[in-house]
Amino acid sequence: MRNRYFLVVSALLLIGLLFVGCGAPDAKVIKIATQSPLSGGMSAVGTDIKNSVQLALEQLSGPLVAMGFKVELAAFDDQGNPDTGVANAKSIVSDPAILVIVGHYNSGVQIPSSEEYHAAGLANVSPANTNPKVTERGYLEVSRICGRDDVQGAVGAQFAMSKGIKSAYVLHDKTAYGQGIAEYFKRESEKLGIKVLGFAGTEEKANFDSILSPILASKPEAIYFGGMFDQAAVLFKQARQKGYMGMFLSDDGFDSSDAAKIGGAALLEGAGTYFSTVAGPAAAYPGTAKFQADFKAKFGGEPQPFAAQSYDSAAIALKAIENAAIAAGKKVPARADVAKAVRALKDFPGITGTFTFNAKGDLAKAKYFIIQVTSPDAAQWSQNKIDKILDIAPPQ
Amino acid sequence: MRRLIKSAGLREILLPLGRMAVFVLGAGALMSVVMVVLALLCRGSGADKLLLSTQNVNIVFYTMANLPQVLIDGVTIGFVYAAIALGYTMVYGVLEFINFAHSEIFAIGAFAGVEFLIIMDKIGVLATSGTYGPYLYLTLALAIGMLAAGGIAVLIERTAYRPLRGAPRLVPLISAIGVSFALQDIIRLVESLTTGQFYRVIPTFGNFDDKILLFTIQTASAPIKVDIQVKSVIVIAAAVMMLVGLNYIVNATRIGKAIRSVAQDRDTAAIMGIGVNGVIAFTFLIGGALGGAAGVLYALKFTRIDPFVGFMPGMKAFTAAVVGGIGNLTGALLGGIILGMLESFAGAYLGTFTMGNFGSEYKDIIAFLILIIVIVFRPSGLLGEQISQKA
Secondary structure, three states, X not given: OHHHHHHHHHHHHHHHHHHHHHOOOOOOEEEEEEEEOOOOOOHHHHXXXXXXXXXXXXXXXXXXXXXXXXEEEEEEXXXXXXXXXXXXXXXXXXXXXXXXXXXXXXXXXXXXXXXXXXXXXXXXXXXXXXXXXXXXXOOOOEEEOOOOHHHHHHHHHHHHHHOOOOXXXXXXXXXXXXXXXXXXXXXXXXXXXXXXXXXEEOOOOOOOHHHHHHHHHHOOOEEEEEOOHHHHHHHHHXXXXXXXXXXXXXXXXXXXXXXXXXXXXXXXXXXXXXXEEOOOOHHHOHHHHHXXXXXXXXXXXXXXXXXXXXXXHHXXXXXXXXXXXXXXXXOOOOHHHHHHHHHHOOOEEOOOOEEOEOOOOOEOOEEEEEEEOOOXXXXXXXXXXXXXXXXXXXXX | OHHHHHOHHHXXXXXXXXXXXXXXXXXXXXXXXXXXXXXXXXXXXXXXXXXXXXXXXXXXXXXXXXXXXXXHHHHHHHHHHHHHHHHHHXXXXXXXXXXXXXXXXXXXXXXXXXXXXHHHHHHOOOOOOOOOHHHHHHHHHHHHXXXXXXXXXXXXXXXXXXXXXXXXXXXXXHHHHHHHHHHHHHHHHHHHHHOOOOOEEOOOOOOOOOEEEEEEEOOOOOOEEEEEEHHHHHHHHHHHHHHHHHHHHHHHOHHHHHHHHHHHOHHHHHHOOOOHHHHHHHHHHHHHHHHHHHHHHHHHHHOEEOOOOOHHHHHHHHHHHHHHOOXXXXXXXHHHHHHHHHHHHHHHHHHHHOOOOOOXXXXXXXXXXXXXXXXXXXXXXXXXXXXOOOO
């Protein structure tokens, strides 16, 4: 018996030593971290955020390697959960080799996590976080290359108006993201004269019966859902099964091929399903053809929404580190200098556009899309029809 | 005829059917009356005016017009809760601990049934199975869900609970919570290794999505149709059959007698020559099978499942079991129906009555608040613990 314990303990020690060996500090290593949901319901999008950053590091780290740096990826799984995100953020800021964090898929995770980045002066480039608060706090460290929910919600309402919708029922998922965008949708709708018949939040994921009965009784011409596809698609499907034939509207949280998998043909029936997004499908970005091909070759399968944006975020991170390193005399730059270098970029050419940040960290002008779901087949998701593309500057 | 009804077998079939009818009608009628009275009290209030301006109906009419649909939804989900609650209550009856892993047993049943249907769909037999074929496949899926869930329940009992029998009460409870977390991630692991998917969606087949029109309410603006989905009928029918079957097994068979005796006094039952381990394993088997079938029905009704699907229904079914009187089979049934109704009523009317200040997101709060009140005044549940003979 004694012997066995000894064996177990020594094995554990050995494993521990291995880890220590891995963690030995190397002055010339630069890491870019990612945080996105790698497991759980949103892992399809989250994994491609990580994969795109990995691809960018392989393809674009040449200038840094030439300076003698070793560029590595440190991928973290935030599980779409604020607690996990903050815990990861604490270990990210304590690793001095990490100079930029690309990430977060969910605004609700990014907002608390970025408080840690801000405290440590670590630059965060976000490919997907649309809540206004992400940049409204005015942190030098936080920048994003996508649009904002206050604009996106309004764009959704304007689109509904243009389709002749006169009444809408607004639902949200009670997260910072979903509720935020739903409120902007509601505000703009009321301004435009669309009757908002109801406004409610729900965390329900399966049984929408009791939520649907007051909605169907009020007969709205459109149902708007502010939140993620994993709720929205189920809700839409159950509404159709109960005989609702109006229009479904949602936001960029709906933009995942899993939405078609769950909702299926129900999304196409009646007045159809539309969603606004800040990341258009591949067809909207001519520059992404090579990225698409490379991604498919390396990871097998079409990149999910926000993959190209993640690639660009990593490109921005690498360029900023490069500029800061040159200014520091080819030494590993300080985190604060990298953060400043991100904001200093002017008309940086990425594959989804050219990027210039304003003082808050928003893009000087961001793209917004309205997309119509055109196929119940999940494999055809990236072929969805683009109904509208708008270039809008963020509110000041 | 009288002798026939007096025979234990038939009585144990008719009695629970009667109880169910009484519970459903009673709870439905009571809540409808409360709701209508509330609506009458709210006449002329802000909520009433809001309804008049947006939908051109007054609050009393709105309440009445929505009642049938709300009742149907409440009964459907209530029976699902009841079927799950029986698993909790049976295990509590014989072992006096809460099997928190039951919610994952429910999820395993759902996954087994749905995976079977997905395979059948891929082969292509589902689409071409005619009118009655879908019912055959659904029955098969239910059977597979029951087998998988029952099997896992027995396995859990053997590995995680039996070694702890005789340990202080909290110990198996903690083991159960551990098993619950482990099973969630095992489902996740198996699904991601085999299918690479997190969500599974039950294939669309048969006429389950069709609606049966019950009646139409004529109103000033547009007629309100009251209908019930075929799958809701199936969920209710299947749950009723299972509940009756379980009642029959427990109250009218030899093994049922053994279960009851083990529940009363395990040691004495053992002295009387009852194989206690076997009886307990059998209890887990049927409790698990019921949970598994409920899982498949849940997936049929709500179409999408994921590895964490069991948590909320499990939590609610547990509450239902406690409210009805844990350890009491009839109580679990009553608790399930009441909880389903409360949830349905709160979800449908809360937003309207509070002018959108408290939307349907607060339905669970209202439901559980009422349940807390019930427990405060009747700590052993509405029908009381039946297993109270224990010293």
